[in-house]
Amino acid sequence: MFGKFFSREPSNKSNVETNENMAQSTKDNSQNTLIDSDDSQVIENALLQYRSERFPQGILDQQSKLRIEKQSSNIIKVSLTVPFPCQGELDEIAISLSSALSKEVVLNGLLNIMPVRQFQLTGSGQNIKNIIAVASGKGGVGKSTTTVNLAYALMSEGAKVGILDADIYGPSIPTMLGLSDEKPTSTDGKYMTPLKSHGLEAMSIGFLVDKDDATVWRGPMASSAFNQLLNETAWSELDYLLIDMPPGTGDIQLTLAQKVPVAAAVIVTTPQDIALVDAGKGVAMFDKVKVPVLGIVENMSYHTCENCGHQSHIFGQAGGVKMAEHFDTHLLGQLPLNIDIRHDADTGKSDIIENSTGEIAQQYRKIARNIAGQLYLQCDNNSSQTPNIEISLID
Numbered sequence: 001m002f003g004k005f006f007s008r009e010p011s012n013k014s015n016v017e018t019n020e021n022m023a024q025s026t027k028d029n030s031q032n033t034l035i036d037s038d039d040s041q042v043i044e045n046a047l048l049q050y051r052s053e054r055f056p057q058g059i060l061d062q063q064s065k066l067r068i069e070k071q072s073s074n075i076i077k078v079s080l081t082v083p084f085p086c087q088g089e090l091d092e093i094a095i096s097l098s099s100a101l102s103k104e105v106v107l108n109g110l111l112n113i114m115p116v117r118q119f120q121l122t123g124s125g126q127n128i129k130n131i132i133a134v135a136s137g138k139g140g141v142g143k144s145t146t147t148v149n150l151a152y153a154l155m156s157e158g159a160k161v162g163i164l165d166a167d168i169y170g171p172s173i174p175t176m177l178g179l180s181d182e183k184p185t186s187t188d189g190k191y192m193t194p195l196k197s198h199g200l201e202a203m204s205i206g207f208l209v210d211k212d213d214a215t216v217w218r219g220p221m222a223s224s225a226f227n228q229l230l231n232e233t234a235w236s237e238l239d240y241l242l243i244d245m246p247p248g249t250g251d252i253q254l255t256l257a258q259k260v261p262v263a264a265a266v267i268v269t270t271p272q273d274i275a276l277v278d279a280g281k282g283v284a285m286f287d288k289v290k291v292p293v294l295g296i297v298e299n300m301s302y303h304t305c306e307n308c309g310h311q312s313h314i315f316g317q318a319g320g321v322k323m324a325e326h327f328d329t330h331l332l333g334q335l336p337l338n339i340d341i342r343h344d345a346d347t348g349k350s351d352i353i354e355n356s357t358g359e360i361a362q363q364y365r366k367i368a369r370n371i372a373g374q375l376y377l378q379c380d381n382n383s384s385q386t387p388n389i390e391i392s393l394i395d
């Protein structure tokens with residue numbers, strides 16, 4: 001995978017101070033903790049040349065700072081600034097570097113996320129960098145389950161994340177986060193403190209009123225309840241706030257999409273024809289209010305038999321792929337119909353937090369990286385600029 005990265009050609013970036021020079025300058029002081037300049041060159045070249053779906057123009061961009069430290073004779077620690085959460089991808093690069101150098105290489109991403117449409121909470125000075133709406137045209141496709149798991153997955157990738165449950169008519173987030181018996185409190189009588197599950201901040205109408213009361217609300221009432229939830233919650237400084245939108249594409253959804261400074265939207269669907277038609281309406285709705293759609297997550301795409309490993313496509317096959325092509329958007333990922341996903345959602349557990357390198361967690365984490373990466377690529381103007389790399393070598 002990394003064959004092409006390990007050529008020893010000198011970097012053509014004039015502003016890159018070579019590790020050899022830096023190594024030379026510190027050599028006399030700390031001979032035994034000094035990093036081998038060959039190792040450092042291999043790491044630098046690998047990162048400079050690294051390309052992926054999420055980093056078509058390279059992982060070291062204009063703001064990148066690369067720091068290469070030797071932790072012990074056999075461990076090299078590398079920190080680099082990244083424009084969106086992608087720790088899982090850095091871990092994969094680290095594995096390849098470790099095997100190439102026969103030393104343990106640890107890659108640590110320092111987040112430098114540019115806000116696309118920053119939301120400032122009135123009176124608190126706190127900012128939410130990016131609000132992402134998660135929507136589905138049709139109910140029951142697993143939108144809330146996917147929102148919760150993607151929020152945990154973004155956290156596992158390194159981001160600070162919150163969830164706002166805008167599914168006023170059927171708030172399921174409290175149950176999915178294991179917070180159904182909790183009530184928010186307020187320290188100043190003005191703002192509600194969001195509830196937390198494994199560090200994920202959450203607010204839902206389900207924390208405040210009885211489920212049955214909310215289901216009879218009409219449009220304006222639902223809309224004002226939603227505004228209160230967003231504006232009267234004392235969110236921390238968040239990188240991403242995911243909004244679990246009510247299912248459908250009617251007036252309520254349209255009003256919500258217009259009222260909130262949503263940076264982008266993600267559409268969840270199953271591969272069934274009927275769900276896909278409705279998901280298409282979701283794409284059209286966001287187009288209408290000029291909110292970029294980052295792509296489609298196909299949920300319940302396939303089921304893998306626990307006994308023989310056979311994959312069956314219970315709800316049809318390739319629907320999400322066709323839909324993404326039709327709407328000229330991205331298929332952000334496909335998730336299995338899986339009993340653990342259902343069990344976690346019903347019992348308020350999170351396999352992603354408890355086993356962040358497990359198979360299901362890796363699937364959600366990859367989609368989370370695709371979402372954050374697409375937001376960066378589609379909406380951030382700096383993404384195409386030439387790298388200006390600062391490299392420091394610490395001994």
Ligand SMILES: Nc1ncnc2c1ncn2[C@@H]1O[C@H](COP(=O)(O)OP(=O)(O)OP(=O)(O)O)[C@@H](O)[C@H]1O
Pocket residue numbers: 136138139140141142143144145146167170172247299300335336337338339341342343345346
């Ligand atoms: N990938 C999956 N594998 C197994 N079960 C799933 C999966 N995704 C969702 N589910 C289950 O499907 C049911 C519906 O999911 P969920 O409530 O997330 O759907 P929704 O689209 O948000 O529904 P609504 O539109 O009614 O709010 C839940 O019981 C959930 O546990």
